[in-house]
Amino acid sequence: MARQWKAFRWWILAWVALTLAGAVAIARLELAQLKDAFETNARIMHRLLSQRVVQHDAILATLALLQPGPDGPADAAPEQRLPALYPQILSAQRRDREAAWSDPAMASAEATSRQLRRATLADLDFASGRYQLVLAAQPASYALTIDLRAMVPWAEWPLDPASSPVRVVLEHSGQQFVLQPGRLAPGGWRFEFHKHLAADSQAFDVVATQTVGWAELPWGRMALWALVLAAVLAWARHGLRQRAERSRAEELLRLGQVARLNTLGELAAGMAHELNQPLTAVMASTQAARRLLDDDPPELDTARQAMAQAVEQARRASDVVGRLRRAIERPDLSGQTQALDLVEAVRRALYLLEPECQRRGVAPVIEAPQPVTVLAEPVALEQIIHNLLMNALQALEHAPADRRLTLTVDANGSSGRLQVADTGPGIAPEVLSRIFEPFFSTRTGGLGLGLSLCETLATNMGGALTAAPNESHGALFTLTLPCQPQTP
Amino acid sequence: MSPAAPTPAGSAPLSPLIHLIDDDAAVRDSLALLIGTVGLRVQTWADPMAFIDGFDRQGIGAIVLDVRMPGISGLTVLDTLAAQGVDQPVIMLTGHGTVEMCRRAFKSGAAEFLEKPVNDEQLLEALQNAVRQHVRSRERHQADRRARERYAHLSEREREVLGLIVAGLTNKEIGRALDLSPRTVETHRANLFAKLEAESLAQLIRHYAALVETP
Numbered sequence: 001m002a003r004q005w006k007a008f009r010w011w012i013l014a015w016v017a018l019t020l021a022g023a024v025a026i027a028r029l030e031l032a033q034l035k036d037a038f039e040t041n042a043r044i045m046h047r048l049l050s051q052r053v054v055q056h057d058a059i060l061a062t063l064a065l066l067q068p069g070p071d072g073p074a075d076a077a078p079e080q081r082l083p084a085l086y087p088q089i090l091s092a093q094r095r096d097r098e099a100a101w102s103d104p105a106m107a108s109a110e111a112t113s114r115q116l117r118r119a120t121l122a123d124l125d126f127a128s129g130r131y132q133l134v135l136a137a138q139p140a141s142y143a144l145t146i147d148l149r150a151m152v153p154w155a156e157w158p159l160d161p162a163s164s165p166v167r168v169v170l171e172h173s174g175q176q177f178v179l180q181p182g183r184l185a186p187g188g189w190r191f192e193f194h195k196h197l198a199a200d201s202q203a204f205d206v207v208a209t210q211t212v213g214w215a216e217l218p219w220g221r222m223a224l225w226a227l228v229l230a231a232v233l234a235w236a237r238h239g240l241r242q243r244a245e246r247s248r249a250e251e252l253l254r255l256g257q258v259a260r261l262n263t264l265g266e267l268a269a270g271m272a273h274e275l276n277q278p279l280t281a282v283m284a285s286t287q288a289a290r291r292l293l294d295d296d297p298p299e300l301d302t303a304r305q306a307m308a309q310a311v312e313q314a315r316r317a318s319d320v321v322g323r324l325r326r327a328i329e330r331p332d333l334s335g336q337t338q339a340l341d342l343v344e345a346v347r348r349a350l351y352l353l354e355p356e357c358q359r360r361g362v363a364p365v366i367e368a369p370q371p372v373t374v375l376a377e378p379v380a381l382e383q384i385i386h387n388l389l390m391n392a393l394q395a396l397e398h399a400p401a402d403r404r405l406t407l408t409v410d411a412n413g414s415s416g417r418l419q420v421a422d423t424g425p426g427i428a429p430e431v432l433s434r435i436f437e438p439f440f441s442t443r444t445g446g447l448g449l450g451l452s453l454c455e456t457l458a459t460n461m462g463g464a465l466t467a468a469p470n471e472s473h474g475a476l477f478t479l480t481l482p483c484q485p486q487t488p
Numbered sequence: 489m490s491p492a493a494p495t496p497a498g499s500a501p502l503s504p505l506i507h508l509i510d511d512d513a514a515v516r517d518s519l520a521l522l523i524g525t526v527g528l529r530v531q532t533w534a535d536p537m538a539f540i541d542g543f544d545r546q547g548i549g550a551i552v553l554d555v556r557m558p559g560i561s562g563l564t565v566l567d568t569l570a571a572q573g574v575d576q577p578v579i580m581l582t583g584h585g586t587v588e589m590c591r592r593a594f595k596s597g598a599a600e601f602l603e604k605p606v607n608d609e610q611l612l613e614a615l616q617n618a619v620r621q622h623v624r625s626r627e628r629h630q631a632d633r634r635a636r637e638r639y640a641h642l643s644e645r646e647r648e649v650l651g652l653i654v655a656g657l658t659n660k661e662i663g664r665a666l667d668l669s670p671r672t673v674e675t676h677r678a679n680l681f682a683k684l685e686a687e688s689l690a691q692l693i694r695h696y697a698a699l700v701e702t703p
Contacts, residue, residue, distance in 0.1 A: 283605040285521065292525060306521055
């Protein structure tokens with residue numbers, strides 16, 4: 001019991017170790033996939049926003065090139081049509097020649113723009129979600145007021161801003177504009193993405209952040225892995241145990257056979273000695289008597305003595321035989337029978353003999369249309385079936401091809417029947433009549449006790465064992481045993 | 489252990505004696521009776537150890553030994569007899585003899601190996617052969633001993649001359665070889681024949697050649 005538990009502990013340990021290793025691998029794979037998706041999305045968002053800000057630069061540059069005509073009416077200003085075309089452009093301003101910006105910040109931005117020869121931010125107000133972009137030109141300079149939220153091409157945005165766990169923020173000179181809030185949680189894993197927009201005039205920093213908490217790990221898949229692993233290990237353990245059990249059972253069976261043979265050998269040797277002594281005495285005495293009677297004149301008295309001795313020794317021999325018979329007399333089995341499933345008994349015997357079958361390339365077929373319950377003594381029944389199967393398998397060794405072994409179990413009213421049919425060489429007619437005689441064997445080295453014992457056992461259980469030729473070729477053995485009496 | 493078998497009337501005290509060793513009284517008695525019918529004396533023994541300690545080693549005869557006995561195997565008894573230089577031929581009897589057992593018995597010097605129950609003619613013939621063989625071997629042994637005693641009486645010069653006679657040399661050649669006159673050789677030769685009680689050259693060579701060759 002303790003050993004069993006120890007072995008079981010190793011299985012548990014193996015399961016735990018493999019589960020942990022697998023879970024870690026699954027989690028790492030999941031995290032790598034999440035990070036990959038996060039970075040791809042961040043790059044897409046950065047590209048989309050970069051395209052927009054570059055567009056703003058281009059619009060301003062176009063306006064600066066067009067310049068209002070020298071005598072054109074003021075209301076013909078094309079820049080006033082921009083808000084209608086671009087939703088993110090809230091308004092466009094123009095500073096005409098010799099005019100001045102009302103806002104000093106605009107003036108300073110224009111100066112910077114003139115110096116840098118590119119558009120410049122004038123008023124950055126992330127709190128209200130807007131900024132101004134100024135481009136200095138001659139004679140007129142232009143400015144655009146841009147709405148940050150309207151600037152985002154939401155139709156092409158890779159994430160749903162309301163539900164996505166990714167937080168996306170635009171940062172510039174200490175100000176922050178939240179494009180989507182995401183869901184950040186402390187602990188777990190954190191992915192970050194930082195990149196300035198690809199326009200020097202509006203080089204806002206795109207900051208994307210995502211956190212993956214412990215709860216977001218793929219626990220379901222890990223649990224599934226643990227379960228599958230447990231199932232596989234349990235299956236393997238079952239298989240190994242079954243194999244060990246089978247080999248143990250085979251070992252026991254073999255031991256039993258060896259023990260039986262040993263006992264038989266001892267018995268035979270003892271019997272031979274016990275019988276040989278009186279037989280020797282009988283023979284010597286009678287031979288001496290014959291010689292004494294042949295003498296001239298015959299020595300009648302001594303001869304008579306010798307004959308008396310011979311009679312006494314013959315009686316001694318007969319006593320030995322009687323004692324032996326009493327010693328090995330088999331107990332009456334009819335009192336020890338119990339209800340047994342005959343099909344099940346056949347299956348068990350076949351299971352034990354599976355290696356023997358495989359070795360001979362025989363695939364036994366069981367034909368049992370219905371369960372059959374017979375009254376038998378379990379060990380005796382097992383021995384009979386085992387012997388019949390072994391005989392059939394040994395017979396099939398001599399069949400060059402078409403090695404078939406068919407086991408039919410059926411019931412006929414008051415008795416159950418097992419038929420063992422093989423396609424071996426079969427039984428010669430002159431052998432058939434003697435096949436159940438003790439010490440009769442056609443096999444070299446065979447003791448000739450197997451079938452004799454089986455027949456005795458079957459008879460003692462109120463059944464019978466018969467042999468006949470199989471339909472086409474081979475042998476057919478039929479074991480009949482009384483059925484379970486029908487309960488009224 | 490006393491002789492249990494009837495001693496047939498008229499047999500001389502020096503007539504062959506058969507020792508029969510078997511633990512089974514019935515077998516012992518019936519075999520003794522059977523052996524007695526051909527006029528051989530039988531002494532029976534139930535205990536192999538008592539037999540080894542008590543039997544007459546000088547007597548002429550043979551031993552009939554059962555292989556299977558309680559306490560000690562017949563094969564062990566056989567080995568003990570061989571080790572003690574017992575020269576009586578041994579006939580082994582066994583209930584069921586294996587080839588291996590048979591091989592061992594013959595290797596240990598058994599004269600015959602018979603199965604029980606034993607056929608009377610086989611057993612009696614084997615016994616008579618064994619006794620005849622034993623008598624002959626004892627006679628040969630005795631002749632050898634007498635020859636060795638006589639040989640011991642020869643002088644050094646006579647032994648040399650004998651060696652050369654056995655080697656087939658004539659008197660003249662012997663004289664030349666030993667640097668003696670033919671007359672002296674003749675004298676040695678006459679003495680030698682007298683001492684060894686040899687009546688002819690052939691007899692001399694037959695009895696003494698073996699002794700000369702292994703001085």
